[in-house]
Amino acid sequence: MSATTTTATSKRIGVILGSTRKGGNALGLAKWVSTFLQKNIPDEIEIVVVDPVTPPQPLGPLLHPQMPSLVKELSDYPTEPIRDWSRFVSSCGAIVVITPQFNWGYPGELKNALDHLYYEWHGKPAMMVTYGSRGGAKCAEQLRQVMGKGLKIKLVGRDVLVSLPHDYIAGEERVKGDEEFLKAFEESLKEASDELYELMGGEANAPA
Numbered sequence: 720m721s722a723t724t725t726t727a728t729s730k731r732i733g734v735i736l737g738s739t740r741k742g743g744n745a746l747g748l749a750k751w752v753s754t755f756l757q758k759n760i761p762d763e764i765e766i767v768v769v770d771p772v773t774p775p776q777p778l779g780p781l782l783h784p785q786m787p788s789l790v791k792e793l794s795d796y797p798t799e800p801i802r803d804w805s806r807f808v809s810s811c812g813a814i815v816v817i818t819p820q821f822n823w824g825y826p827g828e829l830k831n832a833l834d835h836l837y838y839e840w841h842g843k844p845a846m847m848v849t850y851g852s853r854g855g856a857k858c859a860e861q862l863r864q865v866m867g868k869g870l871k872i873k874l875v876g877r878d879v880l881v882s883l884p885h886d887y888i889a890g891e892e893r894v895k896g897d898e899e900f901l902k903a904f905e906e907s908l909k910e911a912s913d914e915l916y917e918l919m920g921g922e923a924n925a926p927a
């Protein structure tokens with residue numbers, strides 16, 4: 720097996736955050752999603768939220784001497800953080816991307832994290848949770864193209880689009896993960912995470 724091959728049997732779900740901003744809504748939304756996933760899927764699945772500002776992330780400028788799609792072995796990567804990122808993504812049976820919409824797209828840091836690898840993403844089951852004043856639909860649309868078509872990630876059919884109330888964007892409020900308004904998005908989170916777990920080869924827990 721090449722060092723960059725997906726470990727399809729892995730019982731780990733990696734949660735990748737699009738925003739690196741301090742004091743934003745990303746960590747609260749990650750808590751909401753990971754708490755929900757932990758209830759919705761069997762205990763044996765480990766959920767790992769990647770801190771986007773602690774090594775191996777952020778990865779910085781692309782330093783690969785050759786396109787990531789030409790990299791076949793871990794040793795072909797130019798730095799240890801990229802190798803660590805490759806090992807981590809390969810160790811995940813599925814990925815959840817949680818990202819805000821920035822200027823009708825998604826944050827550059829997220830694109831950078833995706834672009835550093837190639838074969839590690841192929842066929843990896845994944846779902847997206849986007850957020851913004853209207854759910855981040857434009858960002859979800861762009862990500863679907865990059866992740867689904869460009870990187871051949873196996874995306875679930877439904878994206879979870881979380882509309883944040885005005886005070887969470889322009890005011891002082893920040894998501895902690897247990898807000899009432901999040902309940903409106905739990906049905907789509909359930910549908911997406913059920914499908915994600917099916918793509919991992921399992922069957923989600925029945926509702927409590």
Ligand SMILES: Cc1cc2nc3c(=O)[nH]c(=O)nc-3n(C[C@H](O)[C@H](O)[C@H](O)COP(=O)(O)O)c2cc1C
Nearest residue numbers: 738740743744745819820821822823851852853888
């Ligand atoms: C650079 C920037 C651009 C933004 N552009 C949009 C946008 O196009 N649409 C939208 O709904 N919200 C937009 N927002 C609001 C963010 O979606 C909102 O602030 C969100 O909480 C940011 O995620 P974070 O708090 O995890 O960093 C933007 C915020 C920033 C910082």
